Amino acid sequence: MKDKIILLVEDNPSDIGLTKRAFEKHRITNELVVAENGQEALDYLFGAGAHAGRSVTDLPTVVLL
Numbered sequence: 001m002k003d004k005i006i007l008l009v010e011d012n013p014s015d016i017g018l019t020k021r022a023f024e025k026h027r028i029t030n031e032l033v034v035a036e037n038g039q040e041a042l043d044y045l046f047g048a049g050a051h052a053g054r055s056v057t058d059l060p061t062v063v064l065l
Contacts, residue, residue: 003030004061009041010034019064033060 006028010016016034023032035041041063043049047056 005031005033007060007063008032008034009065011036
């Protein structure tokens with residue numbers, strides 16, 4: 001079974017790093033997609049912009065804001 005995707009919407013690089021470290025520490029191996037602003041998050045969710053090639057089945061199971 002494929003790991004569930006987690007979408008992290010965060011514009012602070014320090015908070016992104018802390019989140020990644022926490023995931024590693026707790027052995028969370030799910031794919032973590034980082035969007036640095038709301039527009040990038042919407043582009044990922046709708047498969048637009050830089051994420052136009054994303055498979056329609058690759059939607060996140062969890063969104064962290």
